[in-house]
């Protein structure tokens with residue numbers, strides 16, 4: 436069982452962070468970022484060619500983290516692989532010692548640096564979750580064939596409470612739970628009010644008892660970034676209040692970190708939130724400060740496996 | 741219907757380079773309805789070619805024909821008496837039409853003047869949109885008559901994805917999110933329960949092979 440799973444099952448408030456692999460074959464970048472995050476997160480997400488930009492592979496990066504003594508969460512999208520390649524990589528990731536996997540649809544190729552690429556989407560995220568669960572619990576491939584050694588991943592999913600109607604999003608979470616997701620990381624929360632209402636719906640359906648929900652957070656670097664996310668990033672909800680806090684400050688970075696800490700403190704009070712996922716991509720240095728500031732340091736250890 | 745559009749003129753010029761006697765063949769069915777291969781489009785392309793040849797003082801001789809359907813041998817064979825004088829045929833039709841002409845007259849070069857785009861329909865004057873990808877196993881009864889394969893940018897069977905925002909698809913504010921449309925229509929009909937069940941991965945095995953249909957009852961052999 437992964438450290439993350441043990442912590443969550445033991446009722447600890449979990450902290451995960453995110454690491455974006457480099458756009459090159461440079462292992463050193465992963466080592467440097469790992470050094471910064473070490474001790475401040477229970478597990479570290481490795482993005483899978485996020486926004487459809489080619490980067491060092493998620494599984495390879497996760498294996499590097501494992502070798503450095505950190506626990507990775509390998510992300511896997513449906514965008515670039517059909518069911519054959521997905522299953523093959525799932526077996527490979529487990530064989531490399533990776534224990535957490537986060538399964539998602541993936542951004543459309545249009546957003547990336549190869550917009551000419553054919554998007555695969557042979558499966559969608561829900562079908563992918565169901566497939567990994569079947570491999571884990573029934574020791575069977577998608578086609579029903581049996582395997583000798585099964586990959587026993589702690590299965591994660593994502594959900595965006597801010598995309599489309601709340602009822603629709605809560606319904607989709609129910610589907611992910613039914614498919615077999617065990618933990619969930621949400622889209623970055625800035626709009627606490629809307630997130631709380633979504634959590635209410637989630638609790639009404641009893642879903643918070645069936646899946647460990649980790650709320651996504653991210654420090655804002657500048658007022659420009661806040662406005663950009665508000666206007667340009669699909670599926671992102673940044674309320675005016677955050678923009679105005681960023682506008683008023685003289686030290687944008689410090690304020691961005693403080694906002695993030697305030698949000699984490701508020702999230703801890705929401706029933707059903709079992710942890711936070713800190714996304715400080717290309718600003719990993721902010722993570723230790725946030726974790727300390729939110730009173731989440733030191734991280735508990737569940738001992739060696 | 742099959743929707744197509746004319747290739748850029750420069751590309752057509754490049755294709756026919758060195759050919760002096762050309763037969764332009766239009767098609768009066770699908771691609772004529774989307775204003776890509778009717779009488780008007782054929783003669784427009786013809787005049788453009790002639791004008792360009794005058795400017796370059798390299799004369800081309802063209803003639804025009806219109807086929808009722810370019811995708812069936814019996815109609816295409818009508819061209820027989822016209823191809824003698826031609827070095828090449830420029831076909832204004834979908835890809836099936838171009839191939840049918842090429843099959844009927846294998847000794848002559850046949851060039852595609854159109855790009856075949858999709859199976860779709862006109863939504864308003866001057867606007868055509870894709871509605872079906874011929875997936876071989878129609879599921880419209882489960883999705884309120886809205887095709888998630890052709891109309892969702894990721895072809896998801898259990899949508900919407902996290903990029904759906906205010907009813908729009910993450911790829912463009914001009915494209916509605918198909919899954920929001922499905923959700924809304926099912927909600928109006930009181931049929932949201934149709935979304936509860938997880939749709940299984942699609943069987944693409946038929947689509948992976950060149951498609952064919954054999955109807956024993958219609959065979960003449």
Ligand code: SF4
Nearest residue numbers: 872873875878879887
């Ligand atoms: S489900 Fe969509 S792509 Fe498949 S046959 Fe029906 S309309 Fe066409």
Ligand code: SF4
Nearest residue numbers: 892900901909910917
């Ligand atoms: S936003 Fe909607 S239409 Fe676009 S890819 Fe996602 S589910 Fe499909």
